[in-house]
Amino acid sequence: MYSFKRLLVGKAKRTAQALHERLTKKTGLAVFASDALSSTAYATEEILLVLAVAFAAGTANAFHYVVPITFAIVIVLVIVAISYRQTIFAYPSGGGAYIVAKDNLGTTPGLVAAAALLVDYVLTVSVSISAGVAAITSAAQGTSWAWINDHKVFLCLILIAFIALANLRGVRESGALFAGPTYSFVISFLFMVGYGIVHYLVHPTAVPAPEDLKLAEGYHLQPLTWFLLLGAFSNGCVALTGTEAISNGIPAFKQPESKNAATTLAWMAALLATMFIGTSVMAYLYGVHPRESETVISQFARIIFTGPMGWFYYIVQATTALILVLAANTSFADFPRLASLLARDRFLPRQFATRGDKLVFSNGIIILAMFAAVLVIAFGGDTSRLIPLYAVGVFLSFTLSQTGMVLHWLRAGRIKKQADIATRENGSTANIMVTGQLVPPAQIKEARHWKKSIAINGLGAVATSIVLVVLVITKFLHGAWIVVVLIPLLVALFRKIHRHYLDIAAQLTTEGLQKLRPVQHEVIVPISGIHRGVLQAFEYAKTIANGHITALYINVDEEATQKLRAKWTGFVEGVELVVIASPYRSLVAPMIRYIDRRLQLHPHQLVTVVLPEFVPAKWWHHLLHNQTSLMLKGALLFKPNVIVISVPYHLKTEKNGANGKHLN
């Protein structure tokens, strides 16, 4: 077992080996943007899938709406990005939604945000991996590898296992690892958009309408209504997932951390907007219809890159698959980190807070991989069926985080007022107190722009909460209900776990205890006869009892009892023999009754039960012996004031006489 683990995860790391790499803006963009940028690989397609419902119902120009919907989503993106820019400066040590919501709104909103994020991280893995596999299977269409389309789920599971293993081995979120794939993806994607537009202007072509038109699941055919447009908008909002990543990871940037992080965020938002709009415009120009067997991007990339440029199609698909795998990988850093924060605050089992052999939070990694795998299997590795579950958690955490920032700025407003009064009265802001706490100078400085800030985060909160409501309404029946039900359940679970830990701590506190006191105990040795193992148990029992011990024998066979009595005086001295009749031949029950009687007789004494037990040399030998001592142990396990000691007598394989060494 142990060496198999070593083979899988490699050599253990010392605690002192924990290292922290600082990222430049360029590498920071690579590390943190993969999640957000990768969503351009499927966001446009998700919009088209809903529009396809109207198209199939007869609205010929339904697909044209993809462009205005994309612009609407980009507006939300800009608002969210500007809002998060402020969070970056207000929480330079990392402002995840859990921390911001807990700090400003209280524990329960913090836990709601945490639950939303955990669900979101699991979905990031499932969705990204499914989309990555779709990029691969799309490229295989029309080749001799087309059959892999039937093994999507299997491919997804392989990739999840691979990423989980890489993380268990302690792979670092290093700039070196991420820079290549991320920038390759960005460049090839932007090139595709530019080349595609030029290509269209030179010889306008259209992708042929497919036979296997794909519709968003759960919709019945209907003309283009406002509700359908909102549904398409909701689907497209998955483009925003991952936008918050940079605000979680500020301390990883080089100094000045906040400024570098903010610039990176701006770059990321700009790139995301450009790529997303580019994809949607291309889909519009080339008149792409979503297909069952091929992604939208793959469809127009095939049309654009023909002839001598044909090879570039494969570059696009490969970099797309790669960035999606990287996006899934970011969840393998984020989920265990958040779980460890929750565990440290005693809202999750403490096993999530301990680092494994490779200094990673192994339990979080394993749990994440398992849940993601379950989702992939349950939804058949189909990205579009997972999307309705996805964005709810993201926008819930956005809303809570932005609302928390609004309260943060309200507090800053109170500080500003105090500071203004103090400046007027004392000419200094040195000793300002708010709600009983001394305010540090940085906060006073930050508080100057509180009105502008509150407006920005307020707008963010309003915008994201509106999107959240739209999401829940339009996607409720398509799967969002699962998340709506799951999040309160998770919060209840967090609270239950927390109560348990508080309860344990109260029960185990050393407060009010005096010095160690000696214990009174009575020692009982249950026996099934006299043999070396029993005599050895007597010797040990006498040592720890400091005198008197009792041997307890159950009489199920009068003849055997006579034999025992006859043998007793020869071997055993100073041990009281108690024989109990057992008319129903049970061994354990009469022993338990005897022990109970002793406990009642001496309520201030413990009973120590010393069990002579032989340890067979081979596992199958266990089958050849009665498991009475095991049953006795089980029966005594939950009995207060009883302590059970097994005195093992180690048997040997060979027939070489008694094992005399043990007690010499």
Add this chain to the structure above:
Amino acid sequence: MYSFKRLLVGKAKRTAQALHERLTKKTGLAVFASDALSSTAYATEEILLVLAVAFAAGTANAFHYVVPITFAIVIVLVIVAISYRQTIFAYPSGGGAYIVAKDNLGTTPGLVAAAALLVDYVLTVSVSISAGVAAITSAAQGTSWAWINDHKVFLCLILIAFIALANLRGVRESGALFAGPTYSFVISFLFMVGYGIVHYLVHPTAVPAPEDLKLAEGYHLQPLTWFLLLGAFSNGCVALTGTEAISNGIPAFKQPESKNAATTLAWMAALLATMFIGTSVMAYLYGVHPRESETVISQFARIIFTGPMGWFYYIVQATTALILVLAANTSFADFPRLASLLARDRFLPRQFATRGDKLVFSNGIIILAMFAAVLVIAFGGDTSRLIPLYAVGVFLSFTLSQTGMVLHWLRAGRIKKQADIATRENGSTANIMVTGQLVPPAQIKEARHWKKSIAINGLGAVATSIVLVVLVITKFLHGAWIVVVLIPLLVALFRKIHRHYLDIAAQLTTEGLQKLRPVQHEVIVPISGIHRGVLQAFEYAKTIANGHITALYINVDEEATQKLRAKWTGFVEGVELVVIASPYRSLVAPMIRYIDRRLQLHPHQLVTVVLPEFVPAKWWHHLLHNQTSLMLKGALLFKPNVIVISVPYHLKTEKNGANGKHLN
């Protein structure tokens, strides 16, 4: 769990409740003959199945051979019955093949007989139940219940579970229970034979040739050869199974036991011969061909009982099914009894020798039901596929038992000689010694007819061994090989188990031991911090250590270690604190290393490890705590000279402060 068991098996019985009913000849026949007589339900059909191979190959009169083959088998039956009559007188306390073979031939032949019998008992259950179900499904043919033919295996399993449960509840092999079904079967069967022959003489009819002719499996079509005839003979020999039952159960008869048992055996053999010949003659007269969907008996019973007698057909089928279930039931008494004999002689795990709540050998019953169920599933509940495995074990035990009797009579011959000499020399046979043992008068009396007796049992041994050889040769490829392979394996297993018990006894013997000596031990308490549970463990450890104890702490976090040291002096007095660094954050390995070092340092001391352990109030709370102490226990389990003690601290559900009661 416990109350579910009570519901299934009922109230426990006292040891003193063990009762022994004495049987008259009539009730004895009912109890012991069901197994033997029930085989007439399928023996004729098994002969026809082999003959059908020749019939299908073109030998038109192949089925006519059923009558001479039946007579040949009846001759063997008579020889076996007369042989066993002698065993009954020679072993009035019960002469099972295991005992007779072990007494006269030695341990290994005894074990071979025992293995053969155990296999045989399992097959009795599978075969009888399959045949009983066939009787039921045959009756359902042509009715709206015909579909149950597709659920034979399920029906078999239900019946096996039912019988096993009845036996676990302690059902008695009482005359009252058996008399009704056995005599109903005998009477209705004899009536069918008589009525059938009359019916044929009045209006000779033939059963129409079926479309679904059934052939013995494993044969390719061939004309009627001697080998095929021997195969048919072998198949028919299943009629003899169960003949030995009476000789096992002599003490159950009323006085004079042997005489009553012998008379009963004679009656049983006569009935069996009559019914078997009757069935075969009927099959011949009515020209029955074996069918896939209906038994042979069902076929001619349908023809015979028409019009106003139509109801009697169902009587025949019902009593046939019932006697077959009873036949299976006898194995549920015989298998556990033989297993308990073997366990008492230390050839099977001792669990088989202990009586359960209801005074029955529960483990034997459960094992038998499991094996029988496996066979039924493996062979699809088809009697004819199980038959080739069946008779081998039976005839092997016959042969060993009869051979044993031959040696018994040879010894009797030596006694006779001694007695003759003694009478001649002293005029008395009071003090005759054979191989160093005094011979009791009963044996001397018995020895008078040793020559006649040796001839009878010798004939039995020769006849059964010839049948055995024929069986193995003709049925080897059809399934007998399984039994041929299994029996030596079982004997090897018996021997291995026996060696283990001897070895244990040698290792545990108290021979050569002196009086109890005091033990030196060092007490170590591994801790993860200071809390009430730990302090309680210290108190207990100090009591049993009679002085010095060591607390062992693993440093994985410098900060926590500092805190512990600061708290130490306040609470703990007279306990040495040992802190061990663990750069790889593992907890168990450094503890084990420390304990190993202590053992090396003081090779003549034990190490007692006292583990503070809290016992959560609910099972799921275990998930919320690290299982370090469990892992430590596992690692120390097989280490000699180490004794592990858990000092449990019982946590409560409610948040009502510390559990202070425990050690007061």
